[in-house]
Amino acid sequence: MIRIATPVQRLRADERFGLEVLIDLTRLLPVDDPAADVVRLELDDTPGAGEDLRAFLAGRVPVATGEGELRLPRWTLRHVTAVAGAEVEQRSPERDRFDRVPAAANPLVEARRERHPVVSQLACDLRAAALRAAGRRAVRCLPPWPDGHRWAVALTHDLDVVAGWPAFAALRVLELVGKGKLGLAARSVGAALRAVGRNPVWSGVQEVLAAEGKVPATWFVLSATPSWQTWRLGDVTYSVESREARRILDAARAADHEIGLHGSYFTMLDAGRFRAEGERLARVAGVPPRGVRQHFLRMRPGGTQHAMLAAGFEYDATYGFADRNGFRLGVADVVPAWDAAHQTAGGLDEVPLVWMDRALTKYGRVEDPEVWITDAVELAQAAQEVDGLWVGLWHPNQTAALGYPGAPQTYVRLVRLLLERRPFVATLGTAVEWRRARRAVRASRVAPDGRVELVADTPSRWLLALEDGRGRAVETRPWPVRG
Ligand SMILES: [Zn+2]
Structure with missing residues (x-):
C-alpha cells in the first residue's frame, strides 16, 4: 500500500502523469484514507547530480527510505513521462526514409538501454523499497495478471x-540474393514453384493457427482500397472484402482471436481515415476493432495516437522499433498514452510491441531462426523479471514459398518455449481490459489490522487476489465496485 503525501496539485501535468504511471507499475495498492498508517511517498524537490536523463536510464534513481516513508526525487517523474510517455520522441524533428521517427531519436536507444524495461524496473525497485520502509505496517499489492499468472x-x-503472393515471393528472393544468401534464395524459389496453383498464404495462416492451438492471438488487418499506387508504396495490397481475406478473418474469429485495424499509410494523422478503415473492417469482421497498429509501424508519435483516439480506438500497439527489438517506452506493460502537445492523457492505452520477426530479417540481416528465438526469449525473460507483458509480432506470410524456409517450424518452437513459462496469454484487448480495471482499484479505508476497503471505477469480470509485498496471496474477493 502507498499513500501519496505530496499534494499532486503542486505537480506539473507531465509529473502527475509520470507519477500515475509509476505507481500503477509498482502494483502497490494506492490508499486514499488520510488516517491510514501505511507507507507514504514524498516527492523531493532537491535537485541532484542524478537530474540528468542518462542516470535515470542507467537505473540510478536515489530512492530514500525512512520509517514508513519513501522519498523520490521529483525529476524522476518527468523522466518517466519522457520515456514511457514518449515525450522525447514526440518532440523529435527527426524522420527516416519512411517518414518515421528513427530509433536513434529514442532516449533508450541513445543510451543503449532499449533491451531493458527501465521504467518497469524502477517500479519494482520502488515496491521493494516500500516493503523495507513498511516495518510492521501492512503492505498490499495488486496482482500482476489474472488467475495467479506472474x-x-x-x-x-x-x-x-x-x-x-508471387510478387512478394519474388521481392523476398531479390532481398535474399542482395544479402548474398543464395542457398536460401534457391530453396525459396523451389518452394515457390511447388506452391504454384496452391495457396501458400492460406497455408501460412493455418500453420500459425495450429501453432497457437487454444491460445488467442490478435490480428491487425488492412482495410483500405488497394491500387497501383498503394502496391508501389508497399501499403495496401489486398481488399478486406475479398474472398481470401474473409476466409482468413473467419478462421481467426472462429478460434476466438481478436481483429484489430492495421492502419494504412493514409491514416497517419487523419482521424476520418482511421474511422473509415475501422468501420470498413467492422463490416467484414462482425465486430468493431478496439485497437490499431500502423502498417510499417509508420506513425508520428503523439499526432497519430491523437487521431486514433478521435476515431474511437481504445489502444495502440505501434510502439515498437522497426529495426531492432526491445522496449521502446521502457515498459513491459500497458500504459496510458501521453499527448505531449496537449500535456494530457486522453484515454488511449499503449501496448508496446517488444519483438517482431522482421526486425531481424529485414533490418538485422539475421536469417538464422535459432537467433530469432534466442532474441525473443531473452526479451521475454526481461519482461518476466518485472512481472510484465511481452508482445510479439509474427507475420503469417513467413512460409517457405514466400521466401522463409523453416520459419513456420520456428514459430511452433517459439510458442512452445513461451508457454512453458506459464504466462497469462491474452489478446491485446483483454490485456488492456485487465490493466484498466487494475489501475482503477484503490483503498478507501485501511483498518489498523491491515484490512482494506476497496473501491474501483471500472468493473471487471475477474476476481481480485490481493498480495503481500512478496507476491504471496493474502485474500481473494469479488472485484470492488465504485465507492
Ligand atoms: Zn504491416
Missing part, C-alpha cells in the same frame, strides 16, 4: 500479404 504474453499478427 507475467503475460500477447501473440500478434500483421496481415500484410493476402493477394498476389
Whole structure:
C-alpha cells in the first residue's frame, strides 16, 4: 500500500502523469484514507547530480527510505513521462526514409538501454523499497495478471500479404540474393514453384493457427482500397472484402482471436481515415476493432495516437522499433498514452510491441531462426523479471514459398518455449481490459489490522487476489465496485 503525501496539485501535468504511471507499475495498492498508517511517498524537490536523463536510464534513481516513508526525487517523474510517455520522441524533428521517427531519436536507444524495461524496473525497485520502509505496517499489492499468472504474453499478427503472393515471393528472393544468401534464395524459389496453383498464404495462416492451438492471438488487418499506387508504396495490397481475406478473418474469429485495424499509410494523422478503415473492417469482421497498429509501424508519435483516439480506438500497439527489438517506452506493460502537445492523457492505452520477426530479417540481416528465438526469449525473460507483458509480432506470410524456409517450424518452437513459462496469454484487448480495471482499484479505508476497503471505477469480470509485498496471496474477493 502507498499513500501519496505530496499534494499532486503542486505537480506539473507531465509529473502527475509520470507519477500515475509509476505507481500503477509498482502494483502497490494506492490508499486514499488520510488516517491510514501505511507507507507514504514524498516527492523531493532537491535537485541532484542524478537530474540528468542518462542516470535515470542507467537505473540510478536515489530512492530514500525512512520509517514508513519513501522519498523520490521529483525529476524522476518527468523522466518517466519522457520515456514511457514518449515525450522525447514526440518532440523529435527527426524522420527516416519512411517518414518515421528513427530509433536513434529514442532516449533508450541513445543510451543503449532499449533491451531493458527501465521504467518497469524502477517500479519494482520502488515496491521493494516500500516493503523495507513498511516495518510492521501492512503492505498490499495488486496482482500482476489474472488467475495467479506472474507475467503475460500477447501473440500478434500483421496481415500484410493476402493477394498476389508471387510478387512478394519474388521481392523476398531479390532481398535474399542482395544479402548474398543464395542457398536460401534457391530453396525459396523451389518452394515457390511447388506452391504454384496452391495457396501458400492460406497455408501460412493455418500453420500459425495450429501453432497457437487454444491460445488467442490478435490480428491487425488492412482495410483500405488497394491500387497501383498503394502496391508501389508497399501499403495496401489486398481488399478486406475479398474472398481470401474473409476466409482468413473467419478462421481467426472462429478460434476466438481478436481483429484489430492495421492502419494504412493514409491514416497517419487523419482521424476520418482511421474511422473509415475501422468501420470498413467492422463490416467484414462482425465486430468493431478496439485497437490499431500502423502498417510499417509508420506513425508520428503523439499526432497519430491523437487521431486514433478521435476515431474511437481504445489502444495502440505501434510502439515498437522497426529495426531492432526491445522496449521502446521502457515498459513491459500497458500504459496510458501521453499527448505531449496537449500535456494530457486522453484515454488511449499503449501496448508496446517488444519483438517482431522482421526486425531481424529485414533490418538485422539475421536469417538464422535459432537467433530469432534466442532474441525473443531473452526479451521475454526481461519482461518476466518485472512481472510484465511481452508482445510479439509474427507475420503469417513467413512460409517457405514466400521466401522463409523453416520459419513456420520456428514459430511452433517459439510458442512452445513461451508457454512453458506459464504466462497469462491474452489478446491485446483483454490485456488492456485487465490493466484498466487494475489501475482503477484503490483503498478507501485501511483498518489498523491491515484490512482494506476497496473501491474501483471500472468493473471487471475477474476476481481480485490481493498480495503481500512478496507476491504471496493474502485474500481473494469479488472485484470492488465504485465507492
Ligand atoms: Zn504491416
